[in-house]
Amino acid sequence: MAKASELGKDEERFAETLLSWYDRSARRLPWRVPPGEGVRQDPYLVLISETMLQQTTVATVKGRFGAFIETFPSVEALASAKEEEVLAAWAGLGYYRRARSLHACAKAVAEVHGGVFPADEGSLRKLPGIGAYTAAAITSIAFGQRAVVVDTNVERIVARVRRITEPLPKARKLIAGEAEKLMPEDRYGDYAQALMDHGATICRPKAPDCLLCPVRPFCASAGTEDAVRLPIKPPKKTRKQVEGVMGVVTLPSGEIVAEDRPGKGLFAGMLGLPGGGWDGREVPSWLEGFEEAGAVRHVLTHRELNITVITGKVSELPAGYRAVSVEGARNSMPTLFVKALGSGI
DNA sequence: AAAACGGGGAT
DNA sequence: ATCCCAGTTTT
Secondary structure, eight states: OOOGGGHHHHHHHHHHHHHHHHHHHOOOOTTOOOOOTTOOOOHHHHHHHHHHTTTSOHHHHHTTHHHHHHHSOSHHHHHHSOHHHHHHHHTTSOOTHHHHHHHHHHHHHHHTSTTOOOOSHHHHHTSTTOOHHHHHHHHHHTTOOOOOOOOHHHHHHHHHHTTOOSOTTTTHHHHHHHHHHTOOSSOHHHHHHHHHHHHHHTSOSSSOOGGGOTTGGGOSSTTSTHHHHOSOOOOOOOOEEEEEEEEEEEOTTSOEEEEEOOSSSTTTTOEEOSEESSSSOOOOGGGTTOEEEEEEEEEOSSEEEEEEEEEEEOSSOOTTOEEEOHHHHHHHSOHHHHHHHHHHO
16 A cells, blocks of 8 residues: 555556556447547447446346447437337336436437537536436547546445545545546546446456456555445335236237326336336226236336236227237337236237 | 436346 | 446436
C-alpha cells in the first residue's frame, strides 16, 4: 500500500494500468468498438445497448441487441415506429418502461434535435429514459468526452479500491467523487468500458479474483476480506405474495383473447392475457366457470405472483379485448404471459 | 428517501 | 433459495 504522499500518483497510474489491461483483454461485444485511441461508437447504438443493459445482464442483451438494431436500424427508424412495434421488440426483456422511454427519446432526438444526438451530458440527461449513468456512458463512449460513469460495477470497484466502508446508498456521493479522481486524462470511452469489464471478470461481486487483478497495487482491499464484502449493501426487502387468474381463451378463428394493458403499473402498455387478482384488477366476469388448466409462479423484484391458468372457448371477442394468434402472443407478450400460455395450451 | 419496475444467469 | 445485474422514474 502506498503512503499518503503517493496517493496522487497512484490515482494516475490506476487508470493508465486499467486501460493497458483493457487493451489486452477487452471482451468483444456486439455493441462495442474494440479499444484504441480516439475510438467512438455510434450514439444510437450506445443508447440502445446501455438502455438494454440497465439492470439486465450482458448475456441476456447479447441475444437481443442484434435483432432490435435490425428492426430499428437508426434513430429515425425507431422514432417513426409505432409504440406497439417497439414494445413487441422489447417483450421478454423486462422493465418495459425502458422501451417506452427509448421510443420517446428517439422521437425527441428526431424532432427536437433534428435527428442528431446532442453531444453534451446535460442535454442527454434531459431526454426520456436517460439518467445520470446513461448520459455519462453516451458522452464518453460515443463522443469521447470526459464523463464520470458510475454503475454498480464502478461502485463496487471504487468502494474496494478506496476501501469505502460506509453502506450504500449513503456512500454514493463519496464513491462518485473518488471515481472522478481515478479518471484518466483521455480515452474516456475505453476507460468506462474497461471498468465494466474489470467489474464483470475480475472485481466480481462475490468472488473477486485479486490474484489476477491488474490494478491490485492501487487497491486498498486487495487480497483481504474487504475485497469480498465491499461495498456494503442495504438489507433486502421481502416480496409481497399475490395470487391471481389468467385465461387462455380460444376464439373460433383459433386465435386467443388478449388485451392491451393499462399505461401504468405492471407490464404497462404491453400485450397481456385476460385475468386479474394479481395486479389489483378484478377478474372479468366472462372468465368465470372456465376450466383450471395449470399454474404459474413468477417472481419479480417486489412481487411474487402465483397464477392459476384457466382455459376455455368463446364464440366472439369480448368487448375491450383483441384477438391475436398464439404465435403473435408468444412474440410480443412479457414472459409471465408466455409462461401462462405454455401452461394453458 | 423509498418504492415501483422483469427476467435470467450464477452460485 | 439467494444474489446480482452497464438504472430510471415516480411517489
